[in-house]
Amino acid sequence: VRRRVLLVPVVGLLLSACGGGTAEVSSSEPVAAEDGAVTITGTDRLRWDPEQVTAEAGELEIELVCQDAVNHNLVIDGEERAVCRPGGSETATVSLDAGEHEFVCTVPGHQRTMRGTITVE
Numbered sequence: 001v002r003r004r005v006l007l008v009p010v011v012g013l014l015l016s017a018c019g020g021g022t023a024e025v026s027s028s029e030p031v032a033a034e035d036g037a038v039t040i041t042g043t044d045r046l047r048w049d050p051e052q053v054t055a056e057a058g059e060l061e062i063e064l065v066c067q068d069a070v071n072h073n074l075v076i077d078g079e080e081r082a083v084c085r086p087g088g089s090e091t092a093t094v095s096l097d098a099g100e101h102e103f104v105c106t107v108p109g110h111q112r113t114m115r116g117t118i119t120v121e
């Protein structure tokens, strides 16, 4: 019994060290928009995936995806751009100036953890 109890934290450490676990979708690695488009997923754990996006100045097509069980919205620089229902998605096209733009989900209780940054170059 003792052995089993001790194994759990070790496995957790190994998974996070590898960073490849499919269940843990949150990542701090910046994701670059490709061909002016990027997908941002609101996870059921109330995190963004990815949390950091880089894009070139101009129009950016953002697909907001709600993972499975929770609804989210996408608010960039204080302006709501898209909403999604659980398991659904919505696409918004935004035009962003060079600089850093904060994106959050303002569904009650989500904003504390659902914060990301779009860096426009």
Ligand SMILES: [Cu+2]
Pocket (backbone or CB within 6 Å): 042, 046, 071, 072, 073, 105, 106, 107, 110, 114
């Ligand atoms: Cu949310």
